[in-house]
Amino acid sequence: MTRLLDVENLTLQFDTDEGRITAVDNVSFARDAGQVMGLVGESGSGKSVTAKSLMKLNPSNAVYGPQTRITLHLDDGPVDVMALKSSKEMQVVRGGAISMIFQEPMxxxxxxxxxxxxxxxxxxxxxxxxxxxxxxxxxxxxxxxxxxxxxxxxxxxxxxxxxxxxxxxxxxxxxxxxPKLLIADEPTTALDVTIQAQVIDLMKDLVTDFGMGIVFITHDLGVIAQTADTVAVMYLGRLVEQGSVREVIRTSAHPYTNGLIAALPRLDDLDTPLTPIPGDIPSPLERPPGCVFNNRCPVSLGQRCIAEVPQFSPVTGTHQAACHLIDERAAAK
Amino acid sequence: MSNDILISARDLSVHFPLRGGLFGPKQVVRAVEGVSLDIEKGRFFGLVGESGSGKTTLGKALLKAAPITRGTVTYDDGEMRHELTEITAKGLKDYRSRSQLIFQDPYAALSPRMTVRDIIAEPLEVMGLTASREETDERVREIAAKCRLNLEHLRRFPHAFSGGQRQRISIARALVSNPRFVVADESVAALDVSIQADVLNLLKEIQQEMGLTFLFVSHDLSVVAHVCDHVAVMYLGRLVETAPTRELFAAPRHPYTKALLSAIPSLDPDDRGKAQKLEGEIPSPTNQPPGCKFQTRCPFAIDICRRDEPKLEHSSTGHEVACHRWKELMDDRSLQTA
Incomplete structure (x- = not known):
């Protein structure tokens, strides 16, 4: 498969009255053409702004980190999105190579x-x-x-x-x-389930016909399971887990992904009680140090999780998670 | 009527007149049409349907918060009995303390200018249920503790709280007057999954502890399956099927219920595309099709469906379905995959 997109060290902050808040923190991923990538996360996880960064569509108070590199591999050679300045130049990506559909079509x-x-x-x-x-x-x-x-x-x-x-x-x-890439930001969230099923079917057909890549943003793991090839899970601006859809949903490795799946009411299992993730999603003004999930994590290691930002560790070949527990387990073996 | 039934609606209709154009005919939105249902005491009763199905309006009509055009609603908790269509102002005041509503959006439902203590105390003060400020404070603290809010929280304003906490404040406000009947209208729809589970568990806990009867209005079938013990499905203002939860999810009888269940995206990536897909969309409530309201989208519709409106029929204990062909569809396997 041909590489379509490289995102390296994407960091995005917003200048607000309450200070500079971090919306996306050092996120890297790559996409091949013709793939559907699911980007999952709850409110405030930074999934929408990450996708909008691909065409620099964030508001004017957005500040991109100096290390941020976004490269689109088009037929006429690579395009460095961060280097695009005027809206004229931006047309190569905005509406050209990348199209976007939003949650609320009205x-x-x-x-x-x-x-x-x-x-x-x-x-x-x-x-x-x-x-x-x-x-x-x-x-x-x-x-x-x-x-x-x-x-x-x-x-x-x-x-x-x-x-x-x-x-x-x-x-x-x-x-x-x-377009080469379609960004779909919660395209079915405002729709009823029977209509949602129709739209999901339509999108799957179109991927086959047009062969473009899709970044599918949603909070609904069921929708992801039905549409995506690969999944990236975000929490408070960081990518915490990524892999193929089967790996991430069936054998999730990060405690946050595990928690999300356990909190989901499932029709095939009515007897297991719903397990909420303890606590609330912190405000982006109060991001916990170290691992951003440490204050809600049921299996936190304590000091190490507070002091040190976890890096991606491989779970299997294509499956990675950013959690200290995985290193510790690997080290113990 | 049995003594265990708290709310009983008979042939309940709610119509909203629309002002027609200057010369155009007057139109009527038939939001709820001929609904009969009984809600037993202590039930967690689910009401599901897509947008425009009339589920919210039905919930409001049972609280006498929507105009009842036709039919009756009877409330009887053993202590008090109210006929909502003939209720007096005094009776209504009593009914308001016995029935409450929890809203969908916890960001819009709480006044930003009141402290949490004042928000929760307001129903008590308005209805004059407590004799002194001390008594009010005690009731507020008691209910706040049940909803897992601490004393520190009571002094703050709503803006300081997250969505899940705000919804717990709304719940505390609804329960402070010690109601018997609570309508929760899409009460977890605006919350994130990890928080939603917490609020659902809380509602269930409180319901059991206080012996409440809940009407849980939702579009999310997986949520309803987990918390409710009886479910009614609505389509275009009508009840199309009602059954105990497990029975409904294991053996749905109405083609609409079946389609609705199979449209829920499965969490299994290898279970793609098996769903029975419905064509088209829900018709407008001002311009309804004749006969069965689902006939325009139903893969099994025949002549009788286009002519006569089906009535709810008894299928098994507590299970009723409004479809001309439910028996046929159940018996004939060849029709099930059509």
């Missing part, structure tokens, strides 16, 4: 411009197509994502569509420019 479409006009506009900007060709492609895409009577829908406004239809239109628009 808020992502302009309310007073028809869906068709919005689709045509972005195609004209990013691909240099003429209006007639752009219109044809847009209607074709709407049809492809399962919107019936696409040429009528093309003229409609976002409020005239139902929730599921809006998300489909959003996907059609994101894919019409033929």
């Amino acid at each position: 808020a992502s479409f302009a309310p007073a411009i028809s869906i068709g006009d919005q689709m045509v506009e972005q195609l004209e900007i990013h691909t240099g197509m003429g209006p007639k060709r752009a219109r044809e492609i847009s209607i074709e895409m709407l049809d492809r994502v399962g919107i019936s009577d696409a040429s009528t829908r093309f003229k409609q406004y976002v409020f005239e569509l139902s929730g599921g239809m809006r998300q489909r239109a959003m996907i059609a628009m994101a894919l019409s420019t033929n």
Whole structure:
């Protein structure tokens, strides 16, 4: 497989009235083309801002760490995303190589411009197509994502569509420019389960057809299990575990991932009581020192976890977790 | 009516008139239509459905917080009996102390200008349930301890708390007047998974300890499966199936319930794509299809489904289903995979 994306030492802080807060702390990962990567975490884990950093889409008070390197491997050679300055330069990634779909499609479409006009506009900007060709492609895409009577829908406004239809239109628009990477930020969270199942199916089909990579951000491990090839788990701005979807879900190694899975109400097991992770997610202003999970961790080693930031240790070949317990166990053997 | 039933609704409908256009016809949103259900004392009763199914409106109607268009709701806890459609102002005041609501969003439900102590004490003061400030404080402390809030917490303002803690404050406020019936409307939907489990365990604990009857309104079937002992499924304002939880999840009878269960993403990565997928979306409550409301999406719909609306029928003990073809679908294996 060909490498599509390298993220090295991504650190992202925000300047706020209460001081500089760390949203992402030294995160590195790599993605191959045509893969679905699940990015899982709870609120405040930094999963959305990590994905937005791939096209420098964070607000102006964002400060990237000096070591941060994000490289996109496109057909015409690698692009250093951090070096892009003007919005003109940024168009290579924004809407060009990378498209994004958001959680709330109602808020992502302009309310007073028809869906068709919005689709045509972005195609004209990013691909240099003429209006007639752009219109044809847009209607074709709407049809492809399962919107019936696409040429009528093309003229409609976002409020005239139902929730599921809006998300489909959003996907059609994101894919019409033929991006290399699609970032999907909680794309099914606002949808009912029966509609969610439809949208997940659609996205799986599209990966097969278009062969792009997807970064799928969600808090729902079930959705990840159904869609992703690989999974990365984030907690308070750090990557705590990554590996293939089977490894991470079946044989999770980090105490946080274990806790998340134990807290999940499962239909195939109604007898086991739900086990919450003790305590609350700390505010980003009060990040614990050492391992960020140490104050909620049921198997904390004490001093070492407070004093030392754990690095990734291999669990198996492709599966890694950042936890001191794994080194200690390996050392004990 | 048996003595064990706390709330009983018969043919309950809630309609909201919409103002039509200047010349257009007046439209009516039939949010809840002809719902009959009994909630036994001490039950953790789940009400599930997708958005627009009328589950929230039904919950509110049982609290007399939504206008009841037709039908009756009877509340009887052994001490007091209220007919909600004929209730007097005095009776309503009494009913308000016996029934409470916990909201979905703990960020919107708490006043940012009141301390936690004042938030929890407010129902007692408004309803005049305590004689002195000392008594109020004692009740507040007692209920706060049950909800795992300490004295230090009571002096602070809501902004200092996380989502899970705020939801515990909302729960304490709902329970301070010592209600018998509590409606929890999507009370864990806004919380993260690791916190959600904690709040669910707390609700369950308190329910058992205080002998409460809960109506747990939720769109999340896995959550309902874990906490409720009886579940009712709603679709477009109607009850389509009601059964004890284990029975419902083991042997769903209504095609909608089946589809809903199979649409939940499985945590097993090798269990992909087996789900029975439903086409289309829930119709608008202003423009409902004739016959069975599910016929537009049902893979088993036949002529009778498009003509006559099915009634709830008895299937087994405590299990009722509103489908013309449930028996057929259960007996004929060839239809189950259609």
